[in-house]
Every structure is written in structure tokens, then in C-alpha cells.
Amino acid sequence: MPLAQPATPTRLRFAVLGPLTGEAGGRPLALGPLKQRLVLAVLLSRANTAVPVDLLTDAVWPEEPPRTARKNLQVYICTLRTLLGREEGPDRLSHSAAGYLLRVAEPELDLLRFRALARAGRAAADGGALAPAARLLRQALDLWQGPPLADLRRSPAVAAEADRLEARCLGVHEDWAETELELGNAGAVAEDLAELAERHPLRERLQAARMNALHLSGRQAEALAVYDTHRQLLARELGLEPSPALTARYRELLARGRSLPTAARPDRGTGPGGSLLPADTADFTGRTDELRQLVDELGSGGGRVAVLTGPAGSGKTALAVHAGHLLADRFPDGRVLVRLRTEDGAARPLPEVLAELAALTGRPGAAPTGADRTGPGPADPAQPDTARADTAPADTARAAALWRASLAGRRLLLVLDDAPGEAVVRELLPGFGPSAVLVTSRGQLAGLASVRRIAVPPLAPAEALDLLGRIVGTGRTGADRAAAARIAAACGLLPLAVRVAGTRLAVLRHLPLAEYAARLEDPAGALDELVAGDVTVRARLDSGWRDLTDQGRLALARLAALPLALLFTLPEAAAALGRPERLALRTLEALTDTGAVTSPTGEVTAHAALYALPRLTHLHARERAVRTAVGAPQTVGAPQTAVAAPARSPEPV
Structure with missing residues (x-):
């Protein structure tokens, strides 16, 4: 093959795939002052091709070249010819009407060696020889010693040459990653691409390869997070969406995550089949730090409990559901969400919650009804009321114990949404085992010990603006970005309010953003404007007020x-x-x-x-x-009085 090294080492060797270096007979070459090295860097990056004099001049004098620029350039060329060797210097570095041409053989320049190995690797891959292709592509990548011409990038012309070389290297890296994935070496690819993908976040093919590598390595949560980060960056920096191909791949991975394994699906007689989490939010935005904390905390197993806290409308439920989908691969026995409040915000009784969990999962946990009893009980009209009151709490405690025991050998994620207090949550937590629990609550649930509390604050202004643009269209928000920012700010940067405002604007296409911003900024009418169909921000705030x-x-x-x-x-x-x-x-x-x-x-x-x-x-x-008529004589802030109303005890059944 033409890639074989010569039997005797070549006298000259140059490297541009990293800092510019040269050696002769194995000893380093002194490449001269900065301007001379700039000339050599451009000639080597375009080896065996005529380089126009104007390009060399721009590389050395990026601002305003002196009147003696051409003469000085000739001095640098003459010195380089001496460096290349008195005998072959003029032949090596020649001049014509097209410019200066530096002739270099493949073994003498790492860039030429890199190109030859990359071509051979791609040809092998095209021919179906994947293992040799991966090996050749890896050899090409191993020639790189860092960013090309890193020590000379102050010259814009040299920086442009270096960027062109780096783009070529990235393409070969992507070829290698895709070849290795076909060979089944996903783990090695995932680790190799981690730092590179972070340095080049807008390189979509690189992000796609990393997504696939993480997914095939069993790290689905991280794979989906790669897409989400890439999508937000594109929207924020360029106002663009990911390509249809990458979006389709994301949805495919997400759909796989939503589909529970057969063992985790409930029996047809005990509950609905399929996913036990609500659908993920298609335009979920932000929360990168909170998601990372959740994945780290809950994905490690060992009966972890995390509590998402924040006021109504801060997006706790959406975050919990999104995290649940990202963690699909960590919980093969399923992911279940149960709401701990009714539609009007009242706390649901524990027996009702246990019965729902039993129906959803096909596991024990429902408090027995009167028809299930073997002896006299509340279902028996002849039984005194006092007996009924004594029996029901015991039944509820037994049902809760059965539920906790059913989790002992399972790896299940339980999402307890909108918890009004600690009492019900405490009864549903697994005593031991690999299952994990994610709780959302407006309060801190300070009575729960050994839990990880994660605050869910308002969105950052850029995130709120991104969310609004995804709902009403980035073209519309981009046309009046100032008004869009005013809308987000008037919504308090709360995801619920921004989403309601966006939905309203998406329906009222004729309404200028500036006019709607003015409406929201009016304290007297802001809450009246935050209504979209049957979703109102005021209703959520009313629920918090009643608490x-x-x-x-x-x-x-x-x-x-x-x-x-x-x-x-x-x-x-x-x-x-x-x-x-x-x-x-x-x-x-x-x-x-x-x-x-x-x-x-x-x-x-x-x-x-x-x-x-x-x-x-x-x-x-x-x-x-x-x-509301508020009585003035009431005492405010007395030490013995809690501000938050305690959750009601479950009614006997």
C-alpha cells in the first residue's frame, strides 16, 4: 500500500496538526521569527499547491502591509530555501505566476499522511471492510497533536487555514465514530466523543454520533440530554431547529424510553397498558442543571428520593415528567405518576391513592373494600360506627405496607405529583430496594428526612424567551424581541404563564406582541390576560392561596x-x-x-x-x-401558628 513508511527515514519532517514544528535527520529545526513561520505555515497547509503572493502577504501583515512587504516576503522565502537544504531548496520551494509552491512528500508532512490514511479508511468502509476502516481512520486521528497551528492563530489568514484543517479532522472523527458504532464499540465512542462534542456543540453530525453512542451504551438519559442541549443552543444562537433527521432520531429514542418492558406493564385487568407517565412536553425548555441533578440522584439507584420544590406554575410537573422519560433505561420495571391532589386542589385521601397505584401497577396496595372482608366491618350495616372508625385506619396502614413491600425487589420510578404535605408521601416511600421516588411540591416538605431537595426557580430570561418563541414561532418573537422579552418578564418568567401567554398569542395571530406586552404589564388586568382555553394561571394561584x-x-x-x-x-x-x-x-x-x-x-x-x-x-x-374581607383583629405571624394549613387526614373507609 502507498501508506507504508519508507525503508530509510526521510531527512525532513514537518507537522502542522498541532503546533508548527520541523526536524531534519531527527533533530529539531529552528524555524525562525514569527513572520517567517507564518509564511511556512501557509505553504505547508497548502503543500504541493501554488499559494498566491497576496495570501502570504495577508498572513504576515493582516492590517496594512508595509511598502517593503514584497521584498520582505522574498527574504523569508530565501531563508526557507536555505532551511530546506542548499541543494534542493530552489526545487522544493519554487515561484511562478500563480505564487509560491512548496513540494513535500507524504512521509515528510503529517497533514499529507493524515489525508492518505483518511482516504484509505473511507475507501475500506465503502467496500464493507469496517474493521480495517476503523483502524485506518484511528491512525489518521492519532496524528493530531492538538488544535492545528495553535501557536500562530493570531494571524487571521493562518487561523482560517487552521479552521479548514480542523473541520477536515472533525469529518474524519465522525467517520471513525460511525464505523465503530457499526462494529458495536459504542462504549469507546461515547468516551472519545465527550470532550470533542462539547468543544463543537453546533456540529450536528458529531452530536448525532454521540447520541447514538450513549444510547447503545445503555445511557439513554444522557443521549436525550445531548439533543436537548443542542436544540436549545441552536435556538438561542442561530434561531434554528435541529435537522429533521436528528429530530427523528431523538423521537425514536424517546419513544423507546416511553415503552415499558413487558414485565413492567400492568395486566389488562388491572390498569391501562403502555406508558404510565404523561406524554413528555415537546417544547420542554431549560432546566439543564436541575435535570443533571435529578439524573445523578435518581439514576444511581438505591432507593433515592428527590423533592422538586417551587411555587405554582414553576414547571415542577413538566420537569418531573421530562426527567422520568430521560431515566427510562434506569428503571426497567416502569415509571408511574400519581397526583396527590384533586382537580380543585384538595388533598386526596391515602386509600384512594393506594387504590390507584394498585390499579396502575397490578401490585398490592389498595385498601380492602367491604366486599373483600371475611368478617364484620364497615360494610356490615349492623357494625357500630366506632368499629368502622377503628378498622379503616388499620386497613389503610396494611395496604400501605403491602405497597412498600411490593417495591422491595423492583426498580421502579414513582412520581408523586403536587404533594400537599409529608404524611401521604411518607406512607408511599419504599423502605428499601432499588426503586426511586420523585416528589413535586409547592412546600419544602421539611418533615421528610434523607431526601434531595431541588429548587425549581423561574426560568432565566433567555430560556423564557426561547420557550415563548417555540410556541408562537421564532420568526414572530425575533421580529420584536424587545416586546417578547417584556411578555416573558410580565409572566414572572414562570413556565406556566409563559406557555399560557404563548398559546394565547398563537391563537390571536393578529395581536402585536407589543400590545399584548402592554396588557400584561398592567397590574389590573394581567391575570385576566393569562387564560388559554380551560387553563388559567389564576386557578393555580387560587390553589396556593387556599393552602x-x-x-x-x-x-x-x-x-x-x-x-x-x-x-x-x-x-x-x-x-x-x-x-x-x-x-x-x-x-x-x-x-x-x-x-x-x-x-x-x-x-x-x-x-x-x-x-x-x-x-x-x-x-x-x-x-x-x-x-376577600380580611379581619383586622387577626394576629399575624404568631410564633405558635403555622402559615401553611396542614393537610387533612385521610377520611376513614
Whole structure:
């Protein structure tokens, strides 16, 4: 083959696939001053091709070449001829009307060797010889010693040559990865591409190869995360979507993740077949850090519990469902979501939740009904009421114990959505085993021990803008980006509000973004504008309002009298509440636990802390203060009184 090394080593060797270097007879060559090295770099990067004098001039003098540029260039050429050898220098480096031409043999230049190996590897792959192809392509890649001409990139002309070489290297890297994947070596490809794909995030073929490698290595969550990161970057930087081919591949991987293995599917008689998670959000945006934390925490197994906390509308459920789909490969026995509140926001009784879980999974856990009993019980009209009250809690406790025992040998992900308190959650957590639990809640659920709490804050402004653009169209938001940013800000950067606003705008195509932004910025009508069909932001805020005690609602209403969108201090809160600072601090901490108040500052003392009411919570509390007669004599922030109303105990059955 022409790729074989010569029997005797060549006298000269040059390298451009990394820093520019040269050697003669095995000893390093002194390549001269910077401008001379720039000339040599361009000649070597275009070896055996005539290089125009103007290109060499631009490489050496990128700004304004001196009047002596051509004469100086001739001096550099003369010195290089001497470097190449007195006998063959003029033949090696010749001049014609087309420019200067440097003749180099394949063994003398790493770039020529790289090209020959790459051509041979591609030819072998085209002929079906995958193993030799992968070996040849790997040999080509091993010639690279870092970014090409890395020490000379201050010259724009040399940087352009280096970028062209690097693009060629990336193409060979992609060829090698795809060949190795066909050979079944996904693990090696996934590790090799990790750093390269991060350095070139817009290179779609590279991202696709990494996705496939991760998926074939059993790392589906990471494979799907690669696509999501790439999609967000394209939208943010270029206003583009991934190619149809990459999107189709993503959907294929996602569909595989949603399909539970046969063993995880419930029997036809006990519940619906197929996925037990809601459909993933097609335009899910942001939350990269939170997703990484969830994948790390829950994907490692060992009975982990994670709690997503945040106010209503912050996107906790969407994040939990998205993470559940990403974690499909880690939980072969299935992923189940059960809601812990009714549609009107009331807490569901534990027996009802257990019965639903039993129906969904085909496992024990439902509290027995009267027809299931072998002795007298609540179903027996002759049994006294006191007996019925004593028996039902015991039945519920037994059903919960059966549910926990059923999880012992299974690797299942249980998503408990919108938990009103710790009591029901605690009864559903597995005692041991590889199953994991993901809980969403507006409050912190401080009574749960040994759990990982992950706050779900509002979106970053760029993420909220990205989400709005994905709903109404990036062309429309790009045409008036300032108005789109005002809409996102007026929505408090909350995913629910941004999604409702986007859906409304998608229906009202005639409505200018600036006009809608002005409507949302009007405190008197903002909540009226955040309605899309049967989805309203006000309804979610009403549910959070009902969770508070009367004293909590009074405190929130008084804080809402503070200026809108203004951070406030503990003394200012105490003045608004009409209480001493010691009691006001208790009230603020309790409201922070419910998500009604936020503290955007870092870890500081109570007097140095700053607090805020999220914009939509602030507007809603003002509205309720007007609509609801709040009794002035009520005590606000008394130490012995919790602001959040405790969850109701389950009704006996």
C-alpha cells in the first residue's frame, strides 16, 4: 500500500496538526521569527499547491502591509530555501505566476499522511471492510497533536487555514465514530466523543454520533440530554431547529424510553397498558442543571428520593415528567405518576391513592373494600360506627405496607405529583430496594428526612424567551424581541404563564406582541390576560392561596401592599405586617416554605436578607385582598401558628 513508511527515514519532517514544528535527520529545526513561520505555515497547509503572493502577504501583515512587504516576503522565502537544504531548496520551494509552491512528500508532512490514511479508511468502509476502516481512520486521528497551528492563530489568514484543517479532522472523527458504532464499540465512542462534542456543540453530525453512542451504551438519559442541549443552543444562537433527521432520531429514542418492558406493564385487568407517565412536553425548555441533578440522584439507584420544590406554575410537573422519560433505561420495571391532589386542589385521601397505584401497577396496595372482608366491618350495616372508625385506619396502614413491600425487589420510578404535605408521601416511600421516588411540591416538605431537595426557580430570561418563541414561532418573537422579552418578564418568567401567554398569542395571530406586552404589564388586568382555553394561571394561584391559613392569607395580603417587583427587607416586612421583627421573621420563613415568598439573596443574616413576592403571586394576593374581607383583629405571624394549613387526614373507609 502507498501508506507504508519508507525503508530509510526521510531527512525532513514537518507537522502542522498541532503546533508548527520541523526536524531534519531527527533533530529539531529552528524555524525562525514569527513572520517567517507564518509564511511556512501557509505553504505547508497548502503543500504541493501554488499559494498566491497576496495570501502570504495577508498572513504576515493582516492590517496594512508595509511598502517593503514584497521584498520582505522574498527574504523569508530565501531563508526557507536555505532551511530546506542548499541543494534542493530552489526545487522544493519554487515561484511562478500563480505564487509560491512548496513540494513535500507524504512521509515528510503529517497533514499529507493524515489525508492518505483518511482516504484509505473511507475507501475500506465503502467496500464493507469496517474493521480495517476503523483502524485506518484511528491512525489518521492519532496524528493530531492538538488544535492545528495553535501557536500562530493570531494571524487571521493562518487561523482560517487552521479552521479548514480542523473541520477536515472533525469529518474524519465522525467517520471513525460511525464505523465503530457499526462494529458495536459504542462504549469507546461515547468516551472519545465527550470532550470533542462539547468543544463543537453546533456540529450536528458529531452530536448525532454521540447520541447514538450513549444510547447503545445503555445511557439513554444522557443521549436525550445531548439533543436537548443542542436544540436549545441552536435556538438561542442561530434561531434554528435541529435537522429533521436528528429530530427523528431523538423521537425514536424517546419513544423507546416511553415503552415499558413487558414485565413492567400492568395486566389488562388491572390498569391501562403502555406508558404510565404523561406524554413528555415537546417544547420542554431549560432546566439543564436541575435535570443533571435529578439524573445523578435518581439514576444511581438505591432507593433515592428527590423533592422538586417551587411555587405554582414553576414547571415542577413538566420537569418531573421530562426527567422520568430521560431515566427510562434506569428503571426497567416502569415509571408511574400519581397526583396527590384533586382537580380543585384538595388533598386526596391515602386509600384512594393506594387504590390507584394498585390499579396502575397490578401490585398490592389498595385498601380492602367491604366486599373483600371475611368478617364484620364497615360494610356490615349492623357494625357500630366506632368499629368502622377503628378498622379503616388499620386497613389503610396494611395496604400501605403491602405497597412498600411490593417495591422491595423492583426498580421502579414513582412520581408523586403536587404533594400537599409529608404524611401521604411518607406512607408511599419504599423502605428499601432499588426503586426511586420523585416528589413535586409547592412546600419544602421539611418533615421528610434523607431526601434531595431541588429548587425549581423561574426560568432565566433567555430560556423564557426561547420557550415563548417555540410556541408562537421564532420568526414572530425575533421580529420584536424587545416586546417578547417584556411578555416573558410580565409572566414572572414562570413556565406556566409563559406557555399560557404563548398559546394565547398563537391563537390571536393578529395581536402585536407589543400590545399584548402592554396588557400584561398592567397590574389590573394581567391575570385576566393569562387564560388559554380551560387553563388559567389564576386557578393555580387560587390553589396556593387556599393552602394558606387565614393568618397566612392575611400576611400575604399585607405584604402585597408593598411596591410591585421591589425587594424588601425584614424591617420593611415587619412594618407592612404590623408586627415586631421577631414575629415578622417567623411569618416570612413560613411563607417562604410555601413558595409564596422568595429570597433571591445568598446565605446572609436575617436582617441582611432581601425578600420578594413573585410578580404573579403579588398581583393575585392584591386581588384576593380586595375580593376577600380580611379581619383586622387577626394576629399575624404568631410564633405558635403555622402559615401553611396542614393537610387533612385521610377520611376513614
